[in-house]
Amino acid sequence: xxxxKPVSIDSALVEKWIMELAAFxxxxxxxxxxxxxxxxxVAAADAFEKWGRDAGLAMRxxxxxxxxxxxxxxxxxxxxxxxxxxDTQRPGGRYxxxxxxxxxxxALKALKEQFGKPRLPVEAVALCEEEGSRFPxxxxxxxxxxxxxxxxxxxxxxxxxxxxxxxxxxxAVGLDPDHAQDARRNDIxxxxxxxxEQGPVLEGARLPVAIVDAITGIRHIEVTLxxxxxxxxxxxxxxxxxxxxxxxxxxxxxxxxxxxxxxxAVTTIGRVDVDPNGxxxxxxxxxxxxxxxxxxxxxxxxxxxxxxxxxxxxCERRRLSLDVRPVLGHDPCLSDPYLLEVxxxxxxxxxxxxxxxxxxxxxDSQQMAAVAPVAxxxxxxxxxxxxxxxxxxxxEDLVAGTRLLAExxxxxxx
Amino acid sequence: xxxxKPVSIDSALVEKWIMELAAFxxxxxxxxxxxxxxxxxVAAADAFEKWGRDAGLAMRxxxxxxxxxxxxxxxxxxxxxxxxxxDTQRPGGRYxxxxxxxxxxxALKALKEQFGKPRLPVEAVALCEEEGSRFPxxxxxxxxxxxxxxxxxxxxxxxxxxxxxxxxxxxAVGLDPDHAQDARRNDIxxxxxxxxEQGPVLEGARLPVAIVDAITGIRHIEVTLxxxxxxxxxxxxxxxxxxxxxxxxxxxxxxxxxxxxxxxAVTTIGRVDVDPNGxxxxxxxxxxxxxxxxxxxxxxxxxxxxxxxxxxxxCERRRLSLDVRPVLGHDPCLSDPYLLEVxxxxxxxxxxxxxxxxxxxxxDSQQMAAVAPVAxxxxxxxxxxxxxxxxxxxxEDLVAGTRLLAExxxxxxx
Numbered sequence: 145x146x147x148x149k150p151v152s153i154d155s156a157l158v159e160k161w162i163m164e165l166a167a168f169x170x171x172x173x174x175x176x177x178x179x180x181x182x183x184x185x186v187a188a189a190d191a192f193e194k195w196g197r198d199a200g201l202a203m204r205x206x207x208x209x210x211x212x213x214x215x216x217x218x219x220x221x222x223x224x225x226x227x228x229x230x231d232t233q234r235p236g237g238r239y240x241x242x243x244x245x246x247x248x249x250x251a252l253k254a255l256k257e258q259f260g261k262p263r264l265p266v267e268a269v270a271l272c273e274e275e276g277s278r279f280p281x282x283x284x285x286x287x288x289x290x291x292x293x294x295x296x297x298x299x300x301x302x303x304x305x306x307x308x309x310x311x312x313x314x315x316a317v318g319l320d321p322d323h324a325q326d327a328r329r330n331d332i333x334x335x336x337x338x339x340x341e342q343g344p345v346l347e348g349a350r351l352p353v354a355i356v357d358a359i360t361g362i363r364h365i366e367v368t369l370x371x372x373x374x375x376x377x378x379x380x381x382x383x384x385x386x387x388x389x390x391x392x393x394x395x396x397x398x399x400x401x402x403x404x405x406x407x408x409a410v411t412t413i414g415r416v417d418v419d420p421n422g423x424x425x426x427x428x429x430x431x432x433x434x435x436x437x438x439x440x441x442x443x444x445x446x447x448x449x450x451x452x453x454x455x456x457x458x459c460e461r462r463r464l465s466l467d468v469r470p471v472l473g474h475d476p477c478l479s480d481p482y483l484l485e486v487x488x489x490x491x492x493x494x495x496x497x498x499x500x501x502x503x504x505x506x507x508d509s510q511q512m513a514a515v516a517p518v519a520x521x522x523x524x525x526x527x528x529x530x531x532x533x534x535x536x537x538x539x540e541d542l543v544a545g546t547r548l549l550a551e552x553x554x555x556x557x558x
Numbered sequence: 559x560x561x562x563k564p565v566s567i568d569s570a571l572v573e574k575w576i577m578e579l580a581a582f583x584x585x586x587x588x589x590x591x592x593x594x595x596x597x598x599x600v601a602a603a604d605a606f607e608k609w610g611r612d613a614g615l616a617m618r619x620x621x622x623x624x625x626x627x628x629x630x631x632x633x634x635x636x637x638x639x640x641x642x643x644x645d646t647q648r649p650g651g652r653y654x655x656x657x658x659x660x661x662x663x664x665a666l667k668a669l670k671e672q673f674g675k676p677r678l679p680v681e682a683v684a685l686c687e688e689e690g691s692r693f694p695x696x697x698x699x700x701x702x703x704x705x706x707x708x709x710x711x712x713x714x715x716x717x718x719x720x721x722x723x724x725x726x727x728x729x730a731v732g733l734d735p736d737h738a739q740d741a742r743r744n745d746i747x748x749x750x751x752x753x754x755e756q757g758p759v760l761e762g763a764r765l766p767v768a769i770v771d772a773i774t775g776i777r778h779i780e781v782t783l784x785x786x787x788x789x790x791x792x793x794x795x796x797x798x799x800x801x802x803x804x805x806x807x808x809x810x811x812x813x814x815x816x817x818x819x820x821x822x823a824v825t826t827i828g829r830v831d832v833d834p835n836g837x838x839x840x841x842x843x844x845x846x847x848x849x850x851x852x853x854x855x856x857x858x859x860x861x862x863x864x865x866x867x868x869x870x871x872x873c874e875r876r877r878l879s880l881d882v883r884p885v886l887g888h889d890p891c892l893s894d895p896y897l898l899e900v901x902x903x904x905x906x907x908x909x910x911x912x913x914x915x916x917x918x919x920x921x922d923s924q925q926m927a928a929v930a931p932v933a934x935x936x937x938x939x940x941x942x943x944x945x946x947x948x949x950x951x952x953x954e955d956l957v958a959g960t961r962l963l964a965e966x967x968x969x970x971x972x
Contacts, residue, residue, distance in 0.1 A: 343792030376826035376849045377918030378757030381817045389813045395806035403795045412790035414839045423847035425828045433837035435790045504791030
């Protein structure tokens with residue numbers, strides 16, 4: 145691996161672009177409300193394109209509206225790519241997504257200015273609709289298009305919160321949904337995404353950045369426990385088949401189990417619906433979700449095996465009927481070992497203090513992994529907040545992350 | 559206490575009146591939908607009045623529509639009264655309430671026919687709106703009127719599910735809500751109510767009837783646990799303040815505790831509302847109800863002390879904020895020792911196999927206790943079902959209960 149050279153990152157530019165991009169869709173103080181294909185999103189994409197063009201990069205839009213900046217290489221061939229999304233939650237903050245798209249553009253500008261033409265082409269990309277915040281079933285829309293995961297007809301089937309199809313929304317901003325497949329690429333040699341952590345781990349460790357060695361695997365299941373609805377007064381405890389009692393035992397057991405496993409295992413019960421949900425009625429049924437994540441494929445399997453065994457045992461013992469419906473399942477996305485090594489040595493050479501950790505949230509990188517080796521860089525989040533106007537990462541930490549990204553791109557492309 | 563004489567109860571009449579009353583508001587097969595002041599309720603009250611008049615009893619309606627049958631006594635003075643309600647759930651079954659109103663009427667008819675004029679007056683009453691099934695805040699309306707718990711103006715403040723006030727509904731059936739206070743009585747020497755058990759205890763004991771020595775004390779509280787809403791993936795378990803985890807621990811602990819106390823303690827968590835209730839979000843708050851009942855005043859206090867201590871301890875340890883709102887509280891209503899002795903000796907003399915137990919549900923008797931000594935008789939419920947068209951008690955069991963009631967009335971009034 146070539147030894148790197150220090151890349152200088154302009155902290156004033158980092159701050160300027162973060163704040164200027166945040167102005168498109170500015171909402172409730174420090175928030176941003178910028179859903180895909182909205183006027184605010186169009187303005188943000190235009191700004192990204194203008195900034196790249198002004199930096200001397202070759203700019204283009206692909207068939208779904210991802211904005212690409214390219215620094216051509218001497219040797220041509222597959223490109224070293226970095227980027228993230230510029231759509232937000234409703235409202236989100238200034239950093240989730242935007243930080244990574246801008247860090248990629250800033251890294252390219254810095255590399256071009258400081259080192260000239262690379263050996264391999266280097267690209268920055270601003271992806272669209274990662275959040276699924278306008279079209280709930282279209283999460284990772286931009287990155288899915290790039291890896292060929294949008295089928296003909298899909299745009300007409302994806303419906304937004306306001307009832308519009310994504311095909312209609314695309315046409316309204318001058319994109320042709322019938323050509324969404326044209327966004328596909330098979331010439332990406334590596335993809336590195338910078339993103340805010342969205343959790344409190346870096347803050348707890350007092351470190352500005354992390355190298356992400358995996359995106360966690362996730363399983364959502366929806367569980368219904370059915371017992372017998374009865375009078376809360378007239379039915380003795382020993383005669384009940386109470387799904388609430390089974391639910392409480394299961395939730396306690398699964399959450400305690402995740403605590404004992406320790407990081408990075410997480411288990412969350414976030415949604416509960418009780419039938420009939422009356423104060424003086426032993427419920428007939430309790431329906432709830434279990435979101436359980438682990439980035440290690442083997443440990444993840446073992447985690448789910450415990451969940452399945454606990455569900456079965458508790459329901460059998462309590463004479464409850466059990467119905468389990470899978471909702472979502474993603475295998476862990478492991479970072480590429482060579483890219484991890486590049487990031488580690490870049491951090492070491494430039495003395496960037498860092499942690500190695502897994503991502504508990506999903507990211508565009510897990511889509512990009514279908515066509516290229518991937519890795520990620522996390523930047524410290526204040527109090528672990530995200531998906532809220534209160535999310536915050538300092539300019540210093542963003543510069544540290546962007547510097548690490550630029551160093552890695554240098555090592556890979558020069 | 560005078561030794562009784564066997565009272566003969568006509569089982570054909572028990573079956574006939576149960577079925578004929580059930581025809582008023584017949585619903586979905588074996589169900590009954592008969593809300594207070596509805597045309598079906600008017601028809602049922604008219605039938606009760608006609609049957610009493612045909613039996614030679616003096617009939618009258620009071621100011622809220624309770625129907626009274628009176629068998630005058632030689633000595634006059636305060637009356638020995640029995641009865642229950644004839645309104646139902648939406649839909650309920652044929653027995654909840656109706657069984658007790660008819661048993662009282664049948665007992666009076668039998669006593670009159672078999673023993674003539676008693677020493678003390680004996681009355682049967684068909685009460686109204688015990689269930690609160692048309693006017694949710696008017697539960698025990700008929701018995702509350704009798705004990706003076708309806709204040710002037712109350713009828714204009716009680717609003718039904720359809721938006722009508724109970725004053726309007728009273729006027730529509732020819733009652734004057736401004737005179738509701740006239741229903742008050744202070745000349746009741748004893749009140750004995752027969753009711754179906756609504757639980758599985760008698761069925762489990764293979765016994766037809768029970769003597770009820772107390773109506774349980776009840777406390778409803780609404781609890782909100784508030785923690786910190788976070789990302790289900792990015793927030794490690796050890797950094798969470800998860801109200802769902804606290805909720806599950808509390809529910810498990812309280813339900814286990816009630817199990818260990820054994821009958822007659824019951825604790826029910828029937829209603830849960832989660833904010834924001836998303837599958838991939840550690841909740842911000844969980845709000846739930848705790849319905850906890852015990853018929854022994856001291857044991858009930860101890861039960862609530864455990865609940866309060868568990869809530870405090872779990873919330874403190876888990877760094878959750880705790881908000882507790884009282885919703886409902888009734889002290890236990892203990893049956894009168896002399897009436898219990900009368901019922902016990904009547905059952906013994908007539909060889910009626912029985913259990914002594916507490917009622918876990920509320921009944922008109924707990925209102926009547928404000929003006930008279932009370933006791934209750936339970937009749938076995940099939941599978942403990944009630945508030946459903948499937949509720950069922952056999953004619954044999956109803957006859958056994960009515961016989962016990964008639965024997966007790968004989969001992970008290972003759």
